[in-house]
Amino acid sequence: MRSAAGDAHVRTRATRTLVSLTGPAGNIGDALIRRGTLRWALDTSDELIVYTGDSPDVWLRQLGVPDDATVLRSKRSVARWLWMLATAPARPVLVFEAGEVPLHRGNGLRELVFLIETMVVRLKGGVVVRPPRGIRSPSNPSRWLHARAVRLSQVALWRDEASAALIGDGELAPDIGFAAAKSSPESEARDELIVSLRGARPMPDDDWIQAVRATAEAAGLRIRTVVQVREDESRARELASALGGEFDEWGDTDPVAHEESLRARYSRARLVISDRMHVLVLAAIDGAAPAELVPAPTRKIADAFAAVGILDITLDAANAPSPDMQAFLMTQLGRTDQTGERVEAARRRLDEIEDQVRQTIRMSRA
Incomplete structure (x- = not known):
């Protein structure tokens, strides 16, 4: 049994970041954009919570998830994710994953949960980040719920003008995959x-x-x-x-x-x-x-x-x-x-956006 004196030496977590990084290990493109999403979440809090859904162990290596992160696996861990969000210390950070946002009619409940998550973080004085995304199959009530959540988020980015126009809020930005661009790719042997x-x-x-x-x-x-x-x-x-x-x-x-x-x-x-x-x-x-x-x-x-x-x-x-x-x-x-x-130019713009995200988080905790 741990003593009270021992408990006193346990460092209290002062801040918490939660980031969603689901995806199949068999899709390199998904790994690319989820890795970019993780980069925006790293070092923003004392504690990092990563939700990966049903992804296999190799997915963590593909993304470079830190060993000290708390990883929530499988859909059975959704309840724990929601609990860790609800009980997070003041000024948490919630980072949604980049990629496509399916807003078909059957996704209304899912979007309602995401809206509630967004509201919880804002009520706690935290920051909600939505990396560059694109909308697929828009319909109500999913679109309406998603639009409400976007308007409550400090950072909401779209990778195409049609998605931005559909929601009527947020900013246009390069797909986050462009952040991994090489500064000067070799070209001599392109054959x-x-x-x-x-x-x-x-x-x-x-x-x-x-x-x-x-x-x-x-x-x-x-x-x-x-x-x-x-x-x-x-x-x-x-x-x-x-x-x-x-x-x-x-x-x-x-x-x-x-x-x-x-x-x-x-x-x-x-x-x-x-x-x-x-x-x-x-x-x-x-x-x-x-x-x-x-x-x-x-x-x-x-x-x-x-x-x-x-x-x-x-x-x-x-x-x-x-x-x-x-x-x-x-x-x-x-x-x-x-x-x-x-x-x-897209890589530089994404670097600027990442700096702005981190500055937004710092200001929320100042």
């Missing part, structure tokens, strides 16, 4: 064209295959397909065969090691073609030219890149003949320097 597409989409048609092969030949590039999301592995294998390129499998490789290998590939690429947003973000921050070339693309990628000044990286392949697709890809190859400038 590859990389492709990474969603496995859930139909296989590209012959015109698409011809355009990509012709672009690689004209630019003197080798074609390689990679896997950034585990569920896309079969599609990457199919594409490598159709394109006459090399295939990098994920297989049983540890996610941390796979991310290192993947980024090394992007650092050798001149052009990366994908319909996954954070494939293109990682490509851009590692110095490659990003291009979205699929039938009927959504506005998600175009809007998020437009927010950092990178325009016209998307072409709808549905009705574009092969020569038009090739011309589009060759245009992207010529925009590397411009893209690099925009990426560096």
